[in-house]
Amino acid sequence: MKNIKHKLSLATCSLLGGATQQAHAAEAVDNAWELDSSLLYYAEEDDRVSVTKAVAFLSGDLSSNDSVDVKLVLDTMSGATPTGAVQSENSSVDSFSGASGASLRTASGDSVDRVTFSDTRLGIAISWNHLLERLSSITYGASLSVEKDYQSYGASVNYRVESDDRQTTYTVGLAGTYDLIYRKTDGTPEPMSNVEDNSIFSDGDRYTYDAIFGISKVFNRKTVGQLNYTISYSDGYHTDPYKVISQVRLVEDTDTGQYVWRELERYFESRPVTRTRQTLFTSMAHQHGEMGETVHLGYRFYTDDWGITSQTFEMRHRTPLSDGSYLEPHFRYYLQSAADFFMHSIYDDGVNPVVLPEFASADYRLDEGTGLTLGLEYGTSLGDGKLRFRTEYINWQYEDAEYDETRAWVMQVSYQKQF
Amino acid sequence: MACPCEILLDATDAELLQQLTQLAQQEALRIEKKYSRYRDDNIIHRINTSPHAPVNVDNETSRLLDFADQCYQLSEGKFDITSGVLRQAWNFDTSDRLPEASQVDALLSRIGWQKISWHSPSIQLPSDMEIDLGGIGKEYAVDSTLKLLSSATDKSLLVNFGGDIACNGPRENNIPWVIGIDDPVDTGQKAAGQLKLYRGALATSGDSQRFLLKDGIRYSHILNPLTGWPVEGAPRSVSVIADTCLEAGMLATFAMLEGHSAKDFLEQQGVEYLLIK
Numbered sequence: 001m002k003n004i005k006h007k008l009s010l011a012t013c014s015l016l017g018g019a020t021q022q023a024h025a026a027e028a029v030d031n032a033w034e035l036d037s038s039l040l041y042y043a044e045e046d047d048r049v050s051v052t053k054a055v056a057f058l059s060g061d062l063s064s065n066d067s068v069d070v071k072l073v074l075d076t077m078s079g080a081t082p083t084g085a086v087q088s089e090n091s092s093v094d095s096f097s098g099a100s101g102a103s104l105r106t107a108s109g110d111s112v113d114r115v116t117f118s119d120t121r122l123g124i125a126i127s128w129n130h131l132l133e134r135l136s137s138i139t140y141g142a143s144l145s146v147e148k149d150y151q152s153y154g155a156s157v158n159y160r161v162e163s164d165d166r167q168t169t170y171t172v173g174l175a176g177t178y179d180l181i182y183r184k185t186d187g188t189p190e191p192m193s194n195v196e197d198n199s200i201f202s203d204g205d206r207y208t209y210d211a212i213f214g215i216s217k218v219f220n221r222k223t224v225g226q227l228n229y230t231i232s233y234s235d236g237y238h239t240d241p242y243k244v245i246s247q248v249r250l251v252e253d254t255d256t257g258q259y260v261w262r263e264l265e266r267y268f269e270s271r272p273v274t275r276t277r278q279t280l281f282t283s284m285a286h287q288h289g290e291m292g293e294t295v296h297l298g299y300r301f302y303t304d305d306w307g308i309t310s311q312t313f314e315m316r317h318r319t320p321l322s323d324g325s326y327l328e329p330h331f332r333y334y335l336q337s338a339a340d341f342f343m344h345s346i347y348d349d350g351v352n353p354v355v356l357p358e359f360a361s362a363d364y365r366l367d368e369g370t371g372l373t374l375g376l377e378y379g380t381s382l383g384d385g386k387l388r389f390r391t392e393y394i395n396w397q398y399e400d401a402e403y404d405e406t407r408a409w410v411m412q413v414s415y416q417k418q419f
Numbered sequence: 420m421a422c423p424c425e426i427l428l429d430a431t432d433a434e435l436l437q438q439l440t441q442l443a444q445q446e447a448l449r450i451e452k453k454y455s456r457y458r459d460d461n462i463i464h465r466i467n468t469s470p471h472a473p474v475n476v477d478n479e480t481s482r483l484l485d486f487a488d489q490c491y492q493l494s495e496g497k498f499d500i501t502s503g504v505l506r507q508a509w510n511f512d513t514s515d516r517l518p519e520a521s522q523v524d525a526l527l528s529r530i531g532w533q534k535i536s537w538h539s540p541s542i543q544l545p546s547d548m549e550i551d552l553g554g555i556g557k558e559y560a561v562d563s564t565l566k567l568l569s570s571a572t573d574k575s576l577l578v579n580f581g582g583d584i585a586c587n588g589p590r591e592n593n594i595p596w597v598i599g600i601d602d603p604v605d606t607g608q609k610a611a612g613q614l615k616l617y618r619g620a621l622a623t624s625g626d627s628q629r630f631l632l633k634d635g636i637r638y639s640h641i642l643n644p645l646t647g648w649p650v651e652g653a654p655r656s657v658s659v660i661a662d663t664c665l666e667a668g669m670l671a672t673f674a675m676l677e678g679h680s681a682k683d684f685l686e687q688q689g690v691e692y693l694l695i696k
Contacts, residue, residue: 004493005661005670005688011489012665015482016562064473064541131538134488164492166485 007165010218033060038388038414045407048114049079065131071124073145078118082403084362085113086246086263086345113402115242119184121147125154136161141175149241151180158212171214171228179206181237188241191270192356195244204237222287230279238271245269245362249348264348269361271341277304283314294318302336308366310336325380330392334371342366344400364401371396375410385417422557422581426568429575429590442571443564443578450560454483454552456503463552470546473536481539483552483559490555490669491532497676498669502644503551504529509649511640515633523647530644558622558668561585565620565664577616585620585664593617600693601625603655612693614660622668624675625656625695641675652679660691 040053052075059069125143132138136159143154156175162168182188182203190199209232216226247265252258283298298314311334318328341359348354375392392410426443428436453461466474476484490498504526508518529547536543544550552559557580565578565585577586577596586596595617599610603625614621624641631638631649639653657674661667670688674681685692 003687003689004673005666005690007489007493008666008669009662011486011493012562012663012669015486015559015665016566016663017482061540064475064538134538165489 006220007167010165010167010220033058034416034418036414036416038412040410040412042408042410044079045409047080048406049077049081051075051077067129069125069127069129071126073121073123075121075123076119077121080114080116082364082401083113083115084243084245084269084364084402085266086248086261086402087113117242119147119149121145121150135164135166149182149184153178156210167218169216171212171216173210173212173214175210175212177208177210179208179236180204181206181241183241188237188239189268191239192267192358192360195266195268204239204241206234206236206238208232208234223284225284226282228279228281230277230281232277232279234275234277236273238273238275239269240271240361240363241268243269243361243363245343245346245360247346247348247354249350251350261345263345267346267356267360269363270359271361272306272359275304275306277302291320293320306366307338307340308336310334323380325378328377328379330373330375330377332371332373334373336369338368338399339366342400344402362402364398364403364406367401368399369397369401382415383417385415388412388414388416390414424580427577427579427596428572432574435572435574439568439571439576442567446564446567447560447580450556450563453480454556456549456551456553463550466542466544467549470544470548473541473543475540476542477540483555484537484542485539486665487552487555488532488537494673494676496532496645497643498554498672499530499532499644500550500552500554501530501532501535501548502642503549503553505642505644505647508647509631509640509642511630511638513630513632515631517631517633517638527647530647554672555665555668557581557583558664561620561664583620583622583664583668584616586616586618589617600656600658600695603695611656611695614658614691614693616660619660619662620664620667621658621660622664622671623656623658624668624671639675643676650676650678652681654681654694654696656695657681657685658693659685
């Protein structure tokens with residue numbers, strides 16, 4: 001004879017979960033649609049990148065078996081980002097001609113180590129969820145993202161099945177993305193070509209294929225967990241058309257007599273044409289305490305065949321306040337190793353001729369580094385919707401990159417409402 | 420709910436008691452109104468009178484149907500909210516009038532939760548079938564009322580709807596609530612035993628006044644929806660203590676449905692119980 005008490009407890013718990021709210025709520029909310037809109041502002045210190053992101057997310061039921069989600073994103077980005085070149089006071093390369101020069105020149109003053117940009121991205125993603133049977137469903141997704149120098153088209157399909165007791169959910173998904181990459185004014189530069197040669201090819205393109213396997217489980221009435229594995233393979237143009245790498249030599253400064261690094265040449269960076277990425281993500285939410293305090297713990301392990309391995313540790317803790325609002329501090333720590341072909345610059349010993357590597361990038365995002373995020377979210381009800389405020393401070397430290405620190409602030413306000 | 424409902428409050432605050440009683444009454448009436456199968460103005464009536472048509476239900480009803488679905492799975496089909504049509508054949512008036520086998524067999528085709536299309540929030544019944552949340556409703560009302568009252572006071576209190584009981588903790592000074600269990604042989608007159616309740620809930624499933632007696636065989640009102648006939652060897656009464664009244668009630672009902680194996684079932688669940696043969 002089976003012990004069913006545990007499962008019965010869980011079933012009871014999900015039934016009683018919202019019982020009293022229901023007691024006061026109006027009857028029969030059929031086919032509720034939900035709109036979640038938010039406005040996010042991201043700003044890096046030292047006049048680097050700033051992004052304003054507006055998101056509208058609409059979800060609702062089309063029929064008893066079908067639901068649809070539509071997400072619209074509008075980003076406006078501007079500022080200056082490091083190109084990978086050494087900082088300008090050490091450079092003897094002081095001007096660039098041609099199409100590349102238009103964007104490589106000048107961030108602030110006469111510096112050529114940062115590239116200014118401003119762009120607008122419009123993204124739209126639609127997904128359709130269809131219930132196949134009592135315990136299984138399939139979701140089809142399509143997405144499109146367009147900006148001045150980038151286009152992305154994606155499609156995905158996800159199959160989800162729950163165990164008979166609905167305590168365990170398995171997910172299998174496949175996704176494909178096609179990206180088109182170019183520079184605003186022209187195509188993509190030839191990798192490892194000298195910037196002065198200005199050899200520009202046509203657009204770069206890239207295909208990415210992802211497979212996702214997930215399992216989520218209700219352990220007991222207060223604890224749920226999930227485990228996801230994603231493998232992703234991409235083939236095509238991975239190089240960043242705006243990033244460059246400097247060739248440097250140690251030279252004697254004629255004024256001071258000291259040896260300093262001097263940039264002699266500058267090349268467009270070059271990255272491999274394929275990349276295989278694997279991610280293992282696990283998270284757990286546990287409710288504890290008298291007031292329904294909830295702790296979220298997350299861990300992500302990432303590795304790819306460019307030599308990057310990263311780990312992310314994340315924790316959030318939600319404390320409900322007496323008036324139905326809540327406070328949720330957020331902590332995240334991220335660390336990664338450098339890509340095999342990351343280098344601060346190409347070294348010229350002044351004796352032997354420089355042999356350019358096949359792959360090289362001075363992009364700080366491929367460097368070894370750590371990131372720390374501290375954040376706080378406050379949520380409350382406003383009218384019959386929910387209002388959330390979130391702020392985050394992010395600090396990245398890089399090991400070898402020319403710009404070895406990025407500090408950024410995030411501010412977000414969201415409003416969610418059913419109608 | 421056709422049963423005596425009481426609220427016990429371990430305090431001497433008459434105003435609070437009155438306020439809580441009023442809240443409890445509102446909640447009990449709300450649930451009864453919404454889910455009683457005897458009304459023609461509620462969601463149950465709408466579902467039962469819309470054969471072959473999907474009916475969209477609200478969140479609360481959706482959770483109740485999900486729960487009923489779980490109970491159906493966990494009891495391997497023995498707890499079935501579509502089995503109410505068997506009442507057309509069985510009338511447990513303590514007489515010896517058993518239905519004809521053919522009459523029962525004819526009803527079996529109209530029973531079976533698996534024949535119902537339930538994809539939250541939409542339910543669709545075949546013709547001639549109906550659902551009845553009576554087997555869950557009272558326990559649900561107890562838990563729901565307790566939850567509501569507990570949000571209004573932190574004093575010790577107990578909700579009792581016709582023997583289905585839940586409390587929010589022990590009485591003052593950690594004294595348990597002592598619950599007498601009705602003796603099915605001498606119902607309403609004496610207690611067959613008592614259970615101490617420090618926390619959680621207690622529910623009783625029994626047939627004290629609802630059975631048939633023919634040729635010395637007692638037919639319990641606990642019907643097996645798979646056969647259409649009363650479960651053989653079911654105890655007279657099973658009381659179970661669990662975290663919530665729903666859980667206690669379902670465990671007591673499932674135990675009854677196990678018939679002769681009721682005791683084994685309860686032992687296996689590791690719960691505190693009182694079983695009367």
